[in-house]
Amino acid sequence: DVKVTQSSRYLVKRTGEKVFLECVQDMDHENMFWYRQDPGLGLRLIYFSYDVKMKEKGDIPEGYSVSREKKERFSLILESASTNQTSMYLCASRSDRNTGELFFGEGSRLTVL
Amino acid sequence: GQNIDQPTEMTATEGAIVQINCTYQTSGFNGLFWYQQHAGEAPTFLSYNVLDGLEEKGRFSSFLSRSKGYSYLLLKELQMKDSASYLCASPGRSGYSTLTFGKGTMLLVSP
Numbered sequence A: 001d002v003k004v005t006q007s008s009r010y011l012v013k014r015t016g017e018k019v020f021l022e023c024v025q026d027m028d029h030e031n032m033f034w035y036r037q038d039p040g041l042g043l044r045l046i047y048f049s050y051d052v053k054m055k056e057k058g059d060i061p062e063g064y065s066v067s068r069e070k071k072e073r074f075s076l077i078l079e080s081a082s083t084n085q086t087s088m089y090l091c092a093s094r095s096d097r098n099t100g101e102l103f104f105g106e107g108s109r110l111t112v113l
Numbered sequence B: 001g002q003n004i005d006q007p008t009e010m011t012a013t014e015g016a017i018v019q020i021n022c023t024y025q026t027s028g029f030n031g032l033f034w035y036q037q038h039a040g041e042a043p044t045f046l047s048y049n050v051l052d053g054l055e056e057k058g059r060f061s062s063f064l065s066r067s068k069g070y071s072y073l074l075l076k077e078l079q080m081k082d083s084a085s086y087l088c089a090s091p092g093r094s095g096y097s098t099l100t101f102g103k104g105t106m107l108l109v110s111p
Helices: none
Strands: A004-006 A010-013 A019-025 A031-038 A042-049 A065-070 A073-078 A087-094 A108-112 B009-013 B018-024 B032-037 B044-049 B053-057 B060-065 B070-075 B084-091 B099-101 B105-110
Touching: A004 A087, A010 A019, A019 A031, A019 A087, A019 A108, A031 A073, A042 A065, A042 A073, A042 B084, A042 B099, A073 A087, B009 B018, B018 B032, B018 B084, B018 B105, B032 B060, B032 B070, B044 B053, B044 B060, B044 B070, B070 B084
Parallel strands: A010 A108, B009 B105
Antiparallel strands: A004 A019, A019 A073, A031 A042, A031 A087, A065 A073, A087 A108, B018 B070, B032 B044, B032 B084, B053 B060, B060 B070, B084 B099, B084 B105
16 A cells, blocks of 8 residues: 655644655656645645645745755755644655555644744 | 645445535646545545546446546445545646645545
8 A cells, every 4th residue: 555654643733843754665756746725725735846846836835945855755844934824735756657546644733923 | 736626525335425616627638647645544545537427446446538627536335444444536737747646535435
């Protein structure tokens, strides 16, 4: 089974802090994604990566950056956390060989005070 | 990305049948996905339709009409464990690069 693992289920940070959210997948998937999920807004794409060291902006990249130094790992970085970044963050991966199905991690709930 | 619309919430009783609708803009269409998400958990894949018609998978079926920009998820013999959010999603114009999700339909199944 595909496993997508996010490093932290729950984090509490202060405004202005730098935040790292880590995601690792064990199925050699080429594509990895970071979404945030908020009530009433659904899942929104922040960034995605289709290869090592490659990254593309999603729908809401402002205030975020990403890093993909290894194929299995995709990190989301909040350089200076703000309260409006309090959210559930979901990492996902996908193989180029399938129909587009995404495999999600369990999510990281970030609270910025 | 695609504009995807689905109802915010629905209620149904155990043993019943429920249909959750989804409409999307038809330009650059590359298939339609349904995911299930239980509270506090990650979304999990339910179905993928790229051709018109009904695809059945046990108690769950998914229908697609490409000309109408319309899909539905049909859940039969509802069980309490089917209470969850159901997310409709479609790839963007560039193909499978990304999925754009609807806001989800929260289904509550009561005894």
